[in-house]
Amino acid sequence: MTAETNYDTLFGVMAVDSGLCTKQELQKSQKKHKVESQANPILLSDLMVAMGYLTKSQAQRLLTDIKTSKSSAKKIPGYKILGKLGAGAMAVVYKANQISLNRTVAIKLLPKRFSQNPEYVKRFYKEGQAAGKLHHNNIVQAIDVGEAGGYHYFVMEYVDGKTISDDLVDGGVYEEERALDIVIQVARALEHATARKLVHRDVKPKNIMIMADGTVKLADMGLARETTDLETAQDEEGKAYGTPYYIAPEQIRGAIDIDGRADIYGLGATFYHMVTGRVPFMADDSAKIMKKHLRERLVPPDHINASLTAGTSEVIEIMMAKRREDRYANATELLEDLEAIRDGRPPVQARKRFDVSMLEKLEEGDSVQDETDDYDEETIAKYRVAVIALGAFSGVLSLVILLMMLL
Ligand SMILES: Nc1ncnc2c1ncn2[C@@H]1O[C@H](COP(=O)(O)OP(=O)(O)O)[C@@H](O)[C@H]1O
Numbered sequence: 356m357t358a359e360t361n362y363d364t365l366f367g368v369m370a371v372d373s374g375l376c377t378k379q380e381l382q383k384s385q386k387k388h389k390v391e392s393q394a395n396p397i398l399l400s401d402l403m404v405a406m407g408y409l410t411k412s413q414a415q416r417l418l419t420d421i422k423t424s425k426s427s428a429k430k431i432p433g434y435k436i437l438g439k440l441g442a443g444a445m446a447v448v449y450k451a452n453q454i455s456l457n458r459t460v461a462i463k464l465l466p467k468r469f470s471q472n473p474e475y476v477k478r479f480y481k482e483g484q485a486a487g488k489l490h491h492n493n494i495v496q497a498i499d500v501g502e503a504g505g506y507h508y509f510v511m512e513y514v515d516g517k518t519i520s521d522d523l524v525d526g527g528v529y530e531e532e533r534a535l536d537i538v539i540q541v542a543r544a545l546e547h548a549t550a551r552k553l554v555h556r557d558v559k560p561k562n563i564m565i566m567a568d569g570t571v572k573l574a575d576m577g578l579a580r581e582t583t584d585l586e587t588a589q590d591e592e593g594k595a596y597g598t599p600y601y602i603a604p605e606q607i608r609g610a611i612d613i614d615g616r617a618d619i620y621g622l623g624a625t626f627y628h629m630v631t632g633r634v635p636f637m638a639d640d641s642a643k644i645m646k647k648h649l650r651e652r653l654v655p656p657d658h659i660n661a662s663l664t665a666g667t668s669e670v671i672e673i674m675m676a677k678r679r680e681d682r683y684a685n686a687t688e689l690l691e692d693l694e695a696i697r698d699g700r701p702p703v704q705a706r707k708r709f710d711v712s713m714l715e716k717l718e719e720g721d722s723v724q725d726e727t728d729d730y731d732e733e734t735i736a737k738y739r740v741a742v743i744a745l746g747a748f749s750g751v752l753s754l755v756i757l758l759m760m761l762l
């Protein structure tokens with residue numbers, strides 16, 4: 356009798372897919388599970404909690420997601436579920452047949468908790484409609500949005516290929532030329548979206564797919580993100596849902612006017628990971644990673660991969676500037692530089708920016724240095740001064756009153 360049930364297998368796949376544990380941790384758990392469950396049957400999920408790879412609440416949430424999503428996916432009218440394609444931080448993606456046209460599609464099923472927020476549901480449909488107006492070879496085509504059995508779903512073009520993340524999790528590093536080709540295709544997708552006033556908000560390796568013929572497709576375009584997604588990431592200790600390796604500083608700060616420059620940061624962080632084999636900022640929990648996005652100076656990519664051209668390194672640094680005003684203003688400007696590098700010319704926009712920022716700093720009489728002030732701390736400092744001033748003032752006031760009473 357085999358120890359591992361289908362259920363355990365699915366749980367393992369999803370735990371890794373959603374970033375809760377590493378492949379190695381899963382393998383260790385599975386080995387131990389095989390041995391232990393011979394004596395007495397135990398669920399893989401319970402064992403992984405016991406081994407400290409998952410928290411109880413993470414395991415619980417994953418189990419609930421698995422149990423409920425499949426049965427409701429089967430209830431979506433007009434589609435026949437063929438199997439599971441993957442899972443992310445907030446959803447499960449299924450391969451399905453669209454019965455009317457007899458074609459294969461991908462269906463993303465959002466967890467039930469999303470439906471409980473009417474504001475989110477409104478945005479989900481609004482952005483779904485906006486995504487429906489996008490038509491670009493480098494964007495996964497939106498097909499339909501709807502609700503079935505209390506679940507909201509998003510039907511899209513099925514992409515037969517792999518994600519960049521699939522390559523990176525195995526420690527892969529991309530050749531510069533290959534990475535450039537991919538990033539150029541994504542930048543074209545972003546340019547198209549910007550023209551239609553759509554921001555992606557979650558550009559990352561898992562949302563970039565590559566087909567066998569080399570065509571790159573940006574996935575999840577126009578899929579509204581829940582703001583509490585970030586809060587979830589902040590709440591979770593250790594291995595969090597949706598670890599924020601690629602998120603722009605202004606998104607961490609909760610800015611409401613997020614624009615295309617946030618996507619340029621996400622693409623820059625992805626580019627960085629592709630050519631160096633490392634995420635730009637690493638720490639053992641989400642909060643620390645986010646702090647680094649806000650404050651820590653980026654290690655230039657050519658310091659990690661010395662074979663990288665100076666041009667590519669500069670472009671990545673500008674894409675990942677902490678202040679969005681210091682980044683490329685839009686994907687069109689970015690493309691100008693990416694294509695220049697591809698053709699062996701120096702990046703025009705990057706050089707321009709570099710010159711201007713150096714001049715400004717010299718004029719200010721500053722040494723050229725990191726100046727990513729965190730306004731949170733600034734605000735705290737101001738409060739502190741105010742409190743001290745108020746304290747001093749009330750102290751003096753009571754002294755005066757005391758003196759007046761004595762006289
Ligand atoms: N349109 C699609 N066609 C084929 N596979 C897809 C498609 N969209 C997503 N997937 C697969 O499903 C996985 C999970 O996707 P998703 O839930 O969007 O994760 P994330 O939230 O991390 O982006 C992806 O890593 C990918 O392997």
Ligand SMILES: [Mg+2]
Binds near residue numbers: 443561562574575
């Ligand atoms: Mg995705």
